[in-house]
Amino acid sequence: MLSAQAIKARLRMQDLDFAVTPILDPDQISGASIDLRLGPDLIVTKRDTGALAFDPARMEEMRERLADYQTYVRRPLGTAFYLHPGDFAIARSLEYVTLPADLSGQAVGRSSWGRLGLVIATATLIQPNFQGTITLELANVGTVPLVLYVGTRIAQLTLEELVME
Amino acid sequence: MSANHQLEIDWIRLLAEQRLSASAKRVAEIQRRAQDRDDLAGVNLLLRMLSLMVSRTESLIAGSLRSAENSQGRRRERELDTVRTAIVQLERALSGTCKTLVAPPERDVAALIQPYVRLAKVLTGNEGTELIFESDEYFEYEVWADVFEEIREGVQIVAPDLELPIDDLPPFALITYPGRADSETLLHAVIAHEVIHLGLVRKRETGESQVKEIFVAKARALKGGDTEDQDADSQRRRRLESWLNECLADTLALRIIGPAFFFALVEYLLPTHISPGSVGAADDGHPSPVWRMQRLLPDAARFFVDRSGKRGDAADVYERFLSLIPRSSRGQDGTELEDQELLEEMIEEIDLDGLAGAATYPIDRFRRDVPLVWEKLEQNIAPVERVKGRRTGRGRRSEDKAPLLKGDPDPELPQTEWSESIDWRSIMNGGYLHYLHHSLVAGSPQASLGELRQKANALIRGSIELSELHRRMIELQTEFRVLEPVRGE
Numbered sequence: 001m002l003s004a005q006a007i008k009a010r011l012r013m014q015d016l017d018f019a020v021t022p023i024l025d026p027d028q029i030s031g032a033s034i035d036l037r038l039g040p041d042l043i044v045t046k047r048d049t050g051a052l053a054f055d056p057a058r059m060e061e062m063r064e065r066l067a068d069y070q071t072y073v074r075r076p077l078g079t080a081f082y083l084h085p086g087d088f089a090i091a092r093s094l095e096y097v098t099l100p101a102d103l104s105g106q107a108v109g110r111s112s113w114g115r116l117g118l119v120i121a122t123a124t125l126i127q128p129n130f131q132g133t134i135t136l137e138l139a140n141v142g143t144v145p146l147v148l149y150v151g152t153r154i155a156q157l158t159l160e161e162l163v164m165e
Numbered sequence: 166m167s168a169n170h171q172l173e174i175d176w177i178r179l180l181a182e183q184r185l186s187a188s189a190k191r192v193a194e195i196q197r198r199a200q201d202r203d204d205l206a207g208v209n210l211l212l213r214m215l216s217l218m219v220s221r222t223e224s225l226i227a228g229s230l231r232s233a234e235n236s237q238g239r240r241r242e243r244e245l246d247t248v249r250t251a252i253v254q255l256e257r258a259l260s261g262t263c264k265t266l267v268a269p270p271e272r273d274v275a276a277l278i279q280p281y282v283r284l285a286k287v288l289t290g291n292e293g294t295e296l297i298f299e300s301d302e303y304f305e306y307e308v309w310a311d312v313f314e315e316i317r318e319g320v321q322i323v324a325p326d327l328e329l330p331i332d333d334l335p336p337f338a339l340i341t342y343p344g345r346a347d348s349e350t351l352l353h354a355v356i357a358h359e360v361i362h363l364g365l366v367r368k369r370e371t372g373e374s375q376v377k378e379i380f381v382a383k384a385r386a387l388k389g390g391d392t393e394d395q396d397a398d399s400q401r402r403r404r405l406e407s408w409l410n411e412c413l414a415d416t417l418a419l420r421i422i423g424p425a426f427f428f429a430l431v432e433y434l435l436p437t438h439i440s441p442g443s444v445g446a447a448d449d450g451h452p453s454p455v456w457r458m459q460r461l462l463p464d465a466a467r468f469f470v471d472r473s474g475k476r477g478d479a480a481d482v483y484e485r486f487l488s489l490i491p492r493s494s495r496g497q498d499g500t501e502l503e504d505q506e507l508l509e510e511m512i513e514e515i516d517l518d519g520l521a522g523a524a525t526y527p528i529d530r531f532r533r534d535v536p537l538v539w540e541k542l543e544q545n546i547a548p549v550e551r552v553k554g555r556r557t558g559r560g561r562r563s564e565d566k567a568p569l570l571k572g573d574p575d576p577e578l579p580q581t582e583w584s585e586s587i588d589w590r591s592i593m594n595g596g597y598l599h600y601l602h603h604s605l606v607a608g609s610p611q612a613s614l615g616e617l618r619q620k621a622n623a624l625i626r627g628s629i630e631l632s633e634l635h636r637r638m639i640e641l642q643t644e645f646r647v648l649e650p651v652r653g654e
């Protein structure tokens with residue numbers, strides 16, 4: 001696993017094959033991870049969608065019904081987004097990530113948010129050569145609403161070097 | 166007062182209240198829907214004025230109806246007329262203004278709104294300047310330089326005391342762009358031309374621009390043709406003035422955006438404004454499209470070739486792009502040629518540096534940033550920030566990697582700031598050149614050109630959005646620390 005210093009060093013290397021951008025300040029990279037911020041694009045689940053169940057065996061129908069179930073919202077930087085108990089939302093990291101062939105990553109929640117009931121159950125493994133923003137699946141499993149600001153550090157990305165023979 | 170008269174007044178009061186209530190609801194509804202717009206500051210300014218106008222109309226109507234109840238004859242009729250006129254004026258102002266708010270900008274255009282608003286503030290010399298954006302069915306870019314126009318007219322009737330405050334309001338313009346091309350971030354460099362129009366209007370109003378004086382002096386002796394037809398003379402002068410504003414907006418847009426504006430203008434005009442084998446036609450509003458493109462060439466070339474004649478990195482892309490522009494000058498008659506020469510003389514006399522001012526995009530910044538943007542795009546990295554202390558120079562020496570991976574701190578690295586945002590115009594310019602290189606020079610297969618364009622637009626749009634967020638976050642760094650009560654691992 002890469003340490004903060006190693007991450008910083010690789011981000012500053014001349015070869016542009018690894019990027020996590022933008023980084024607001026060096027504090028965002030500490031310990032053995034890079035903090036990821038909540039981006040402005042969110043897909044939130046609607047309430048009152050009636051009797052709805054997703055059956056993977058009926059994929060086409062499931063895709064159609066997803067549109068009834070989810071809605072896209074965009075919140076400007078610094079504005080609040082409320083995640084109520086039991087709510088689920090799909091968000092994106094603000095940072096754009098490019099991984100080289102010799103690095104893989106894992107996006108996980110920050111435990112300080114976890115203690116408040118926020119679970120970031122993302123598809124955690126980020127494959128080498130990945131390019132894009134990281135999808136974050138947010139769920140409030142606590143009992144009080146959570147106020148998340150766009151731009152807040154919400155998750156962390158750890159990086160591991162691949163052993164290639 | 167007779168029972169009939171009272172009944173009439175009661176009826177008018179009821180109807181007026183219904184109409185006013187509908188107007189107030191309309192404003193509130195638009196306000197509710199506008200909350201996530203990126204041009205919210207401008208929208209709020211407009212809605213505040215409309216709300217004020219609604220409340221002033223309410224009090225005017227209430228006062229007039231009270232007076233009508235206590236009056237008779239012509240005075241009574243006058244008061245009731247005031248009520249009717251006030252409602253009509255309010256609704257006219259409301260419908261004229263609200264129609265600018267019902268087609269909000271698409272998600273893909275949002276990234277460009279704040280950069281253009283900042284440019285507008287600099288160009289008008291007024292920090293309060295706001296823009297709102299509207300997608301339109303026509304494939305055209307336009308500016309309505311004074312969105313308060315309708316309100317201003319309405320206010321004369323319903324609240325004359327508001328006239329002066331309205332005159333003191335900052336410049337406020339509506340930018341219309343082709344809705345079908347909302348994801349065409351590259352093409353939206355043309356918006357700069359419209360923002361310049363707003364700047365020119367404002368500078369003319371405040372007397373900071375000599376454009377009108379130069380035009381008047383040069384166009385004084387202009388004749389409409391061989392005859393002594395005064396209408397033809399004035400028509401030609403009007404056309405020339407309009408052409409002057411268009412040419413000036415092109416020249417200044419190139420200075421404030423860089424060559425991306427030139428590329429976008431050509432791509433915007435080329436498919437529809439120029440028929441094959443001809444130069445396209447000038448009209449009363451705009452000069453010949455080909456001439457518009459050709460007259461920008463010396464200014465555009467300055468970005469690619471320095472004063473000593475040394476060619477920059479992307480000169481080959483620029484030269485290849487020039488081959489797309491028709492060279493023919495057929496179709497220009499004597500009067501048109503004469504006007505074109507006169508326009509160049511006028512523009513020569515105008516203080517372009519003064520008009521562009523702090524909005525100018527420096528050529529040095531172009532030369533510094535574009536290679537970095539290009540390099541990042543080659544690696545499919547969003548060109549958002551310039552990482553400080555990054556190793557530069559061509560080729561990587563093997564000894565660079567080993568100590569860095571061990572995490573040895575570099576004593577020269579800045580300890581407090583990680584990076585600086587890349588100017589959105591550098592992203593646009595570098596992105597355009599990178600796209601043109603792959604589509605025109607590197608020879609991508611025709612089938613993949615559309616895909617290449619789509620990818621370029623998406624990456625440039627996303628990069629500008631992130632670079633803007635980065636810039637704002639650095640500005641708001643202190644506030645953001647406050648907004649992070651949850652700290653720790």
